[in-house]
Amino acid sequence: MLVSFKDSLKLIGISVISFCAVFVCTFFLNFYLDAKSLDGTLTDPNLIALYDAQMATAKFVCAVSGGFLGLIAFIMLVFYIKLYIDKNACNIGILKAMGYSERKIALKFSMFGLSVLPGTVLGFGCGFAIMPTVYDGLTIDGLPEIAISFYPSLLFLLVFLPSVVFSILSSLYAYIALRRPVSELMKGKSEKIKRIKPRKEKERSFLKEMFFKTLSDKKALAFFVAFACFCFSTMVQMGASMYDMSTALMGVIIFAIGVVLAVTTILMAATTLVNGNIKNISIMKAFGYSMKECALTVLGGYHIFAFIGFAVGSVYQYGLLTLMVNLIFKDVAGVPEYSFDVPIFFATLAAFIVFYEAVMLFFAYRIKNISVKEVMAET
DSSP states (O other): OOOOHHHHTTTHHHHHHHHHHHHHHHHHHHHHHHHGGGGTTTTOHHHHHHHHHHHHHHHIIIIIHHHHHHHHHHHHHHHHHHHHHHTTTHHHHHHHHOOHHHHHHHHHHHHHTTTTHHHHHHHHHHHHHHHHHHHHHHSTSSOOOOOOOOOOHHHHHIIIIHHHHHHHHHHHHHHHHHSSHHHHHHHTTTOOOOOOOOSSOOOHHHHHHHHHHHHHHHHHHHHHHHHHHHHHHHHHHHHHGGGGOOOHHHHHHHHHHHHHHHHHHHHHHHHHHHHHTTHHHHHHHHHHHHHHHHHHHHHHHGHHHHHHHHHHHHHHHHHHHHHHHISSSSOOOOOOOOOOOOOHHHHHHHHHHHHHHHHHHHHHHHHHTOOHHHHHHHO
16 A cells, blocks of 8 residues: 555645744744753843743743644544555555455555654744744843754654654554444445434525535534635734734734635645546536535635634634733733734635635635536546
């Protein structure tokens, strides 16, 4: 059993998330370790308060960004492993029928976990490259210049350890997912007991039935759509709101990471959604439904999750910045009070609507170009 090049391209999203997590953690953790040398050498109370706040910020940002993005990367990894197993269930069933154990087959899935390695390597390299500029922005006036050091333990912790952990987790999840009877795998899908619902007096129209079936069958994608919009909302507003509390560079970094995560995740979700519904789309097109009707049926159900993600992101960034100002920087003089920035919110909302609708329009045209003849020939 081999993962094709086309299958491996789907894992780029995991690499991108890994890159973002390691990129941020690299310069913050390195700064934390280098700045530890100043511990106990300061006498000015204001400098001590600012120093403690920056050290706490470094730990806080790494814990929040690294932990949160690591969890999302794992959820995405589980999603792709399940998708791969469902798609290749028949071939996997044949392997089990030939005598291959679940443990032996599951070990092959460790390569899925290695998808984080390109992201962690590139994230560490870029984080280290930008470190001199970050240090200049983080160094407190009145303190000696902090020299940049290289820590092999940090390289192992941020680059190689995640690959090992994710490879082990990939095999463990695959082992659990493969514990199905051979006969079930050979059928190509799981047998689920469906509860018989009483028939309603008025049946749904064909398009409504397809709309709800698509949404029901692809529930996991609703999470990724919401997450993409959450990242856009959180990072863009946070990056624009930090000009009074941090350097312009940090605002740009946060803004860029949010856009990259949003674009990567939304493209991954929409691509998976369209590719998984090609046959349904071809049926609708064969029945004479327009591109707009097909797009609304397949993609329209996820608009509500997109706006939920945006709303949650707005609340999250406000709570996070409020927590940092009121808790971490409470003893630091001169830090301005933070309040919810209404103009930035509405500007971000407008940009979000343009961004999301542009992505949906792009995939609507992809739906338009799906050839019914080619799909029917493959079937």
